[in-house]
Amino acid sequence: MLMLYLYVLQNQWLVIALLAGAALVLLAALTYQALWLPRGVEKQSEVIKVRGPVTFLRWLRSFMPWVIVLLFAACIAFTLFEVTHNHAIPPNW
Numbered sequence: 001m002l003m004l005y006l007y008v009l010q011n012q013w014l015v016i017a018l019l020a021g022a023a024l025v026l027l028a029a030l031t032y033q034a035l036w037l038p039r040g041v042e043k044q045s046e047v048i049k050v051r052g053p054v055t056f057l058r059w060l061r062s063f064m065p066w067v068i069v070l071l072f073a074a075c076i077a078f079t080l081f082e083v084t085h086n087h088a089i090p091p092n093w
Contacts, residue, residue: 033065 050056060069 050059
């Protein structure tokens with residue numbers, strides 16, 4: 001454990017650069033999406049009233065790209081699969 005701590009301290013500029021780079025990429029992606037968003041989307045997302053799962057998905061699709069919705073769905077499916085798969089196999093301490 002001590003070696004990892006010393007390694008991170010010796011190369012802390014590298015860790016900071018990687019975190020700053022990831023933050024800048026996220027900021028650029030979100031800014032790019034916001035710049036090219038059509039004007040009517042904000043009004044359309046406010047018109048939809050959420051009263052259940054179907055209207056929630058319709059409201060979500062009104063402003064979120066379908067790729068991100070599919071990514072979230074895939075993550076949820078993978079998590080549920082892994083939990084049920086690991087539940088059947090006891091840990092080997």
